[in-house]
Amino acid sequence: MIGRPANILPPEAVPIRLEIASGGARFGAQALDILITFGGLFLLFWALIWANVLDWSMLATLFFLLVFLIRVPYYILSELVWNGRTIGKRIVRIKVISADGQRLTPHQIVARNLMKEVEVFMPATTLLSGSFQSGWVGLALTLWMILVLCVPLFNKRRQRLGDMIAGTLVVDQPTAVLLPDLAATQSTAGVGFVFQPEQLDVYGRFELQTLEQILRNRPKTEEQRQRVSDVVHTIRRKIKFEEDVAARDEWDFLTDFYRQQREFLESRHLFGDTREDKFHKTGS
Amino acid sequence: MQPDAKNDDLIRSARFRAEREEGWRRLEQLVAQAEKSGMAALGYDDAVALASLYRQAMNSLSVARSISMDKALLDYLEALCARAYLVVYAPQESVTGVLQRLFTHGIPQAVRRSTTALIIGFLAMVLGGFVGFMLYQQDTSWFFTFVPSGLSDGRVPGASEAYLRSTLFEDGGRDGERLGTFATFLFSHNTRIAIFIFALGIFATLPSFVLTFYNGLILGAFYAMFHEAGLGYELFGWLSIHGVTELSAICLAAAGGAQLGLAVILPGNMTRREALRERGRDAVKLVILAGLMLIAAAIIEGFLRQLVQTTQMRLLIGWGIGAAWLAWLLLAGRDTVGQDT
Incomplete structure (x- = not known):
């Protein structure tokens, strides 16, 4: 699914963008949690019965207690302890946050997980067990349960009913990778192309950042080299760059152009002349 | 502040990045640590550093949005700030x-x-x-x-x-x-x-x-x-x-x-x-x-x-x-x- 941004305004008042977790990730986390809790319970009791250390009434007590605990309380406790993540959510790398940008409160965690009983467990157990009532009532109930399960798919921020009550969102854990600064690391040792202001006047931010994408990968095959060469030709034609560019200098040409174009655009931007793309002159 | 000679020939936004990069790296490291084993695992100095580095990174993001056209940098800062935000604004009430x-x-x-x-x-x-x-x-x-x-x-x-x-x-x-x-x-x-x-x-x-x-x-x-x-x-x-x-x-x-x-x-x-x-x-x-x-x-x-x-x-x-x-x-x-x- 396509990512949907959630703009959060932290108390520092600098808006930051997080990606709303996809329906698949949500479903996966939930399935994993169920698998882990119920599977763990099953294994524990299998071991206990096999080891034969507890008598039946103790076993029954433990069983009733655990069956209760691995439903709503497990989710509340784990999200409290791990800051909005259950084990399943940790594995698929998503997490619960407060939609208002403040910190997640215990109230929100309790509220969103109490609703799990009707939103997840009831429909899941009924639909999976196949114990439908016959007739219109059964059909209506089934339809209704499917609808409840699908609520997160139908709203823009993929909130469950519990999320709406608690005011929470589930987002992807952001991963930060800092790539090297092209303008700093790749200063040319060779020819050194110089561009005139009117040549830098052509492009805008969009083209600059597209060029940045191209420069992130040095060409390795002949085909890629050919593509870089095409880019160079196009740029030369557009900005009316008359000098010849030798084949081995093409990469340096692009790097130099990127650097000077960026400097030019950034300084225009500081003077209040922001150029989003190459149509900045026609004003569309 | 006297910009050192090495950074002198850089363009403005690259200089901006070079001056602050160390702090971001440090923040990234602290955030990773806190994400893995919780805020309680951080020492006193680290916790203090986390808070101030977080504010600095937020500040950097805000400035970078207005002066830099380096997409990689903006994406990085955006993600770093989001991650740090999730750690800093974790529920902290005692049970x-x-x-x-x-x-x-x-x-x-x-x-x-x-x-x-x-x-x-x-x-x-x-x-x-x-x-x-x-x-x-x-x-x-x-x-x-x-x-x-x-x-x-x-x-x-x-x-x-x-x-x-x-x-x-x-x-x-x-x-x-x-x-x-x-x-x-x-x-x-x-x-x-x-x-x-x-x-x-x-x-x-x-x-x-x-x-x-x-x-x-x-x-x-x-x-x-x-x-x-x-x-x-x-x-x-x-x-x-x-x-x-x-x-x-x-x-x-x-x-x-x-x-x-x-x-x-x-x-x-x-x-x-x-x-x-x-x-x-x-x-x-x-x-x-x-x-x-x-x-x-x-x-x-x-x-x-x-x-x-x-x-x-x-x-x-x-x-x-x-x-x-x-x-x-x-x-x-x-x-x-x-x-x-």
Whole structure:
């Protein structure tokens, strides 16, 4: 699914963008949690019965207690302890946050997980067990349960009913990778192309950042080299760059152009002349 | 600040990055550490550094958005700040603090604020009981309609008075351990029902109301049957000892559901989503209270009901505990400090 941004305004008042977790990730986390809790319970009791250390009434007590605990309380406790993540959510790398940008409160965690009983467990157990009532009532109930399960798919921020009550969102854990600064690391040792202001006047931010994408990968095959060469030709034609560019200098040409174009655009931007793309002159 | 010679020939935004990169790397490292093993694992210096580095990174992001066209840098800072934000603004209340506030102020205040919902919750049960009683009076076969056969356990219309009496006054030969199992079962089962009743309330209150009403119907029919056998008073005692707490808890859960339902039906000037969030605060506290009362009720039902065999004592204990709940809910948290969590 396509990512949907959630703009959060932290108390520092600098808006930051997080990606709303996809329906698949949500479903996966939930399935994993169920698998882990119920599977763990099953294994524990299998071991206990096999080891034969507890008598039946103790076993029954433990069983009733655990069956209760691995439903709503497990989710509340784990999200409290791990800051909005259950084990399943940790594995698929998503997490619960407060939609208002403040910190997640215990109230929100309790509220969103109490609703799990009707939103997840009831429909899941009924639909999976196949114990439908016959007739219109059964059909209506089934339809209704499917609808409840699908609520997160139908709203823009993929909130469950519990999320709406608690005011929470589930987002992807952001991963930060800092790539090297092209303008700093790749200063040319060779020819050194110089561009005139009117040549830098052509492009805008969009083209600059597209060029940045191209420069992130040095060409390795002949085909890629050919593509870089095409880019160079196009740029030369557009900005009316008359000098010849030798084949081995093409990469340096692009790097130099990127650097000077960026400097030019950034300084225009500081003077209040922001150029989003190459149509900045026609004003569309 | 004198920019050093190495950075001198860089363009402005690259210089901006070169000057701050070290701090970002350090922040990234601290955030990774905190994400992995929690804030508590950070030392004092690290925790202080995290807070100030976070603010610096936020500042950098804000500046970078206005001066830099380096997409990679913007993406990185955006992700770094988001990650750091999630760590810095993690819930940090201590569990004891939260619980204390909940008990001294949160729950009693929430209950006092939810009059309408409480009326709906209790009305559902009382109406159900009344209707069940009246219908049984008209035609005893209604009993079989209301009461699932698993629940009645031989206690059906026409059963002998002696048998009915024996179900009220015998400990079923259960020893302490078995009683413990029974109590745990009751607690786990009833609490799930309560959460269920609560959560269904979001569908316009109706399902919560119907479920509670149905509980009332069963109760009414049962009472009518024992009443017919001349055991009304004894049944009342048998039910009172735990029922005052347990049935109130079910009604409270229904009231919590009603809070959600009311937010959906009557959102007032707010959007439904806002209304749900607003009312959800009190609703959740009602359910927590219900859960708490169900634990108490399970202990009473599991142990005390079998151990206390006279109706007077049963009445005294049951209604005494009920009065204690009421006193707590009405009197606690009257001062204004500690409003809400």
